[in-house]
Amino acid sequence: MRTRIDRKTLASIYLRGHGIEIGALQFPVKLPRSVKVRYVDHLTVSELRKHYPELDSYKLVKVDILDDGETLATIGDASQDFVIANHFLEHSENPIKAIMNFLRVLREGGILFLAIPDKRYTFDNKRETTSFDHLLRDYKEGPEGSRNKHLQDWVVNVEGVKDEASVKKRVEELDEMNYSIHFHIWTPKEMFDLFNKLDELFCLPIEILLFVKHEGDVVFIIKKHTGQNVTNLQKESLE
Numbered sequence: 274m275r276t277r278i279d280r281k282t283l284a285s286i287y288l289r290g291h292g293i294e295i296g297a298l299q300f301p302v303k304l305p306r307s308v309k310v311r312y313v314d315h316l317t318v319s320e321l322r323k324h325y326p327e328l329d330s331y332k333l334v335k336v337d338i339l340d341d342g343e344t345l346a347t348i349g350d351a352s353q354d355f356v357i358a359n360h361f362l363e364h365s366e367n368p369i370k371a372i373m374n375f376l377r378v379l380r381e382g383g384i385l386f387l388a389i390p391d392k393r394y395t396f397d398n399k400r401e402t403t404s405f406d407h408l409l410r411d412y413k414e415g416p417e418g419s420r421n422k423h424l425q426d427w428v429v430n431v432e433g434v435k436d437e438a439s440v441k442k443r444v445e446e447l448d449e450m451n452y453s454i455h456f457h458i459w460t461p462k463e464m465f466d467l468f469n470k471l472d473e474l475f476c477l478p479i480e481i482l483l484f485v486k487h488e489g490d491v492v493f494i495i496k497k498h499t500g501q502n503v504t505n506l507q508k509e510s511l512e
Contacts, residue, residue: 284302461491
């Protein structure tokens with residue numbers, strides 16, 4: 274008899290103790306009763322409903338921690354047994370920074386649980402995948418210089434707006450709303466390459482325990498092992 278490989282099953286196998294889930298909205302991971310989780314988002318539930326009116330009919334999880342999921346500024350170093358970030362990394366303007374902060378708040382032996390959509394099976398299928406050089410530039414120089422191009426790409430290739438004036442107007446609307454689009458997109462190959470290249474470049478204290486494709490997503494289970502302090506690693510990489 275085969276065991277169904279889904280997020281609930283993976284959580285029961287790999288997650289213990291207490292941790293956080295970032296941007297869960299209407300689809301939190303179903304966890305074992307013994308596992309304790311707090312939900313992180315940059316908006317309250319009422320603000321999320323205004324920002325995403327398309328979610329009006331869904332039940333959203335209670336937001337326990339108001340924080341930017343990329344920085345996790347209110348969460349202490351090495352304080353969490355696990356970090357869950359499903360369908361979050363593609364919304365990050367600075368994914369490498371986000372990954373560094375996920376690792377910063379994890380204890381040694383802690384688990385990073387990520388699900389990232391394969392762009393080929395989403396509304397992003399017409400868009401170019403994000404190169405590692407682009408991600409590295411955004412990490413070192415800041416993502417502000419890329420924001421407008423990302424918004425234009427979204428408006429043209431996802432929303433299907435074509436004429437120049439309408440594209441410009443829609444980009445300005447999304448920018449004013451600070452709307453969370455898919456800023457970066459990948460196929461499984463680029464996702465795996467991202468973590469390999471980060472490990473090569475920064476000697477990250479990580480071990481990829483699982484890399485599995487599931488229903489248009491790729492799920493990573495990553496363990497933080499004993500290694501260089503991630504807070505110091507971020508500082509050194511920017512010098």
